[in-house]
Amino acid sequence: MNRFWLLRRTGAQCLDILRETGRWSLLLAGILGSGLSLLKHRRLVLEQMLKIGVNSIPLVSVVSIFTGAVSAWQAAYQFEGIMSRNMAMNFLGAAVSAAIFIELAPVLTGLVIAGRVGASLAAELGSMKVTEQIDALETLAIDPVRYLAAPRFTAGLTMMPVLVVYADLVAHFGAFVVAHFLLGVSAATFFDGVRNHFIVHNVFSGLVKALVFGGGTALIGCSIGLHTSGGAEGVGSSTIKAFVYSSGFILVFDYILAMLLF
Amino acid sequence: MIEITGLQKLFDDRIVLRDVNLTIPEGRSIVIVGRSGYGKSVLLKSIIGLVRPDRGTITVDGVTITGLGRKQLFSIRKKMGMLFQSAALFDSMSVYDNVALPLREHTAYGAKEIERRVLEKLSLVGLATAAAQPPSELSGGMKKRVGLARALIMEPKVMLYDEPTTGLDPITAGEINLLIRETQSRLRITSVIVTHELDSAYVTADSIAMLHDGVISFHGSVDAFRGTSDPVVTGFRDGLRRGEGGLS
Numbered sequence: 425m426n427r428f429w430l431l432r433r434t435g436a437q438c439l440d441i442l443r444e445t446g447r448w449s450l451l452l453a454g455i456l457g458s459g460l461s462l463l464k465h466r467r468l469v470l471e472q473m474l475k476i477g478v479n480s481i482p483l484v485s486v487v488s489i490f491t492g493a494v495s496a497w498q499a500a501y502q503f504e505g506i507m508s509r510n511m512a513m514n515f516l517g518a519a520v521s522a523a524i525f526i527e528l529a530p531v532l533t534g535l536v537i538a539g540r541v542g543a544s545l546a547a548e549l550g551s552m553k554v555t556e557q558i559d560a561l562e563t564l565a566i567d568p569v570r571y572l573a574a575p576r577f578t579a580g581l582t583m584m585p586v587l588v589v590y591a592d593l594v595a596h597f598g599a600f601v602v603a604h605f606l607l608g609v610s611a612a613t614f615f616d617g618v619r620n621h622f623i624v625h626n627v628f629s630g631l632v633k634a635l636v637f638g639g640g641t642a643l644i645g646c647s648i649g650l651h652t653s654g655g656a657e658g659v660g661s662s663t664i665k666a667f668v669y670s671s672g673f674i675l676v677f678d679y680i681l682a683m684l685l686f
Numbered sequence: 687m688i689e690i691t692g693l694q695k696l697f698d699d700r701i702v703l704r705d706v707n708l709t710i711p712e713g714r715s716i717v718i719v720g721r722s723g724y725g726k727s728v729l730l731k732s733i734i735g736l737v738r739p740d741r742g743t744i745t746v747d748g749v750t751i752t753g754l755g756r757k758q759l760f761s762i763r764k765k766m767g768m769l770f771q772s773a774a775l776f777d778s779m780s781v782y783d784n785v786a787l788p789l790r791e792h793t794a795y796g797a798k799e800i801e802r803r804v805l806e807k808l809s810l811v812g813l814a815t816a817a818a819q820p821p822s823e824l825s826g827g828m829k830k831r832v833g834l835a836r837a838l839i840m841e842p843k844v845m846l847y848d849e850p851t852t853g854l855d856p857i858t859a860g861e862i863n864l865l866i867r868e869t870q871s872r873l874r875i876t877s878v879i880v881t882h883e884l885d886s887a888y889v890t891a892d893s894i895a896m897l898h899d900g901v902i903s904f905h906g907s908v909d910a911f912r913g914t915s916d917p918v919v920t921g922f923r924d925g926l927r928r929g930e931g932g933l934s
Contacts, residue, residue, distance in 0.1 A: 552776075560774035563734050564788045564836070565763040567756070571791075 477583030492598025517617025534637035538670035546666030549649025584638020693742035704900025720897035767837030773829035827858035
């Protein structure tokens with residue numbers, strides 16, 4: 425094996441990331457430049473909102489309820505190690521709520537959407553690319569960026585905050601169920617904790633993250649799909665690539681946004 | 687009229703089109719023949735701006751399309767139609783919606799007028815009854831017909847056909863050939879047909895051009911193509927005959 429194999433592979437990966445970033449930027453510029461065409465294509469936007477938003481609700485529900493449940497259980501375990509049980513249970517609602525609003529709901533919903541939507545957008549558009557449907561749009565003088573990418577990006581951007589608000593509510597419910605029925609915390613104690621330590625900025629920061637994650641995931645899925653080549657194998661590779669890059673994007677931007685917002 | 691001058695296209699280091707020069711008069715039908723993988727489809731896609739040549743110019747209806755911006759290119763494409771080898775129908779839409787899409791995107795016609803025009807074009811290709819079907823339920827020949835109806839819906843001045851009969855049975859291929867010929871003579875459309883099937887070429891062509899080694903090595907009438915002793919043309923013609931003989 426070539427002794428520079430690792431170096432070459434790393435270099436190739438870095439170049440790929442740079443190339444992809446350039447493509448995402450160009451696609452974003454194209455989408456932002458499409459302006460009023462969204463009004464003309466509002467039916468397509470609504471269809472995508474249904475696919476990306478409404479159809480994701482069952483999966484987001486399952487992920488959120490267990491996220492809330494496990495975070496309540498873990499928080500109780502950690503608090504009991506450093507303070508009395510009574511004091512720990514008083515803070516449980518507040519601690520779990522802040523974690524859900526700031527981090528758990530936006531990031532986990534983002535990762536769910538990356539797997540469900542980012543990958544499916546790449547597969548759908550990739551399949552259209554390899555079967556010449558994108559070329560057919562071009563020959564009919566229909567811009568694929570305006571007709572395909574802009575509605576999907578808009579739907580991702582707008583539905584992700586809605587899903588995160590929904591995930592916030594469901595995760596709180598999951599946390600309350602565990603706190604009340606398994607840890608013996610009364611409803612009043614749990615929700616007093618949530619209310620007394622409620623900070624609007626926490627919710628706002630979660631929604632900012634949702635906007636960035638939703639728009640980014642749709643953008644990455646569309647860009648990778650539109651640049652697919654190589655038949656069925658190429659579509660498969662694009663699907664995996666879209667999930668990997670979307671997940672990476674969410675984790676990196678979660679850190680960047682945390683630095684900017686707090 | 688389409689005028690191609692000094693066209694060159696490379697993919698990586700491989701020269702696909704070396705120096706293509708070709709003039710296609712208005713309202714005429716030209717068939718470009720050549721071996722598979724010799725750049726016929728690349729030439730066709732260059733004419734509609736899907737492939738950007740590295741050198742040379744293509745002029746369509748008096749407008750040089752090489753080097754045009756997207757907006758101007760889209761405006762030229764509204765005068766052109768293309769039938770893809772795979773038909774490239776949008777599989778998420780019905781046959782009707784496939785054909786109606788360009789009208790919805792580019793005109794202000796109401797639903798009634800769109801319906802009238804779509805059904806007129808579907809009748810032209812003999813598929814008015816299949817309007818509600820999804821493309822997945824159509825045969826290969828039916829898909830090509832729908833693709834043709836979709837390409838014709840904006841009443842283009844230029845039609846490009848990429849291997850229109852490849853993969854079809856002889857009867858369906860013959861029907862498609864007649865449809866292409868009828869469309870061209872009835873609507874006076876300038877047609878460029880890429881194929882490696884000589885039977886199809888002889889039916890649909892006013893003239894035949896041979897693309898070989900990145901250049902147009904022969905261009906003449908159907909009779910001239912049949913009678914020429916040009917070694918490249920005879921090699922292609924006789925090669926096909928040998929192949930047919932070998933199979934029978």
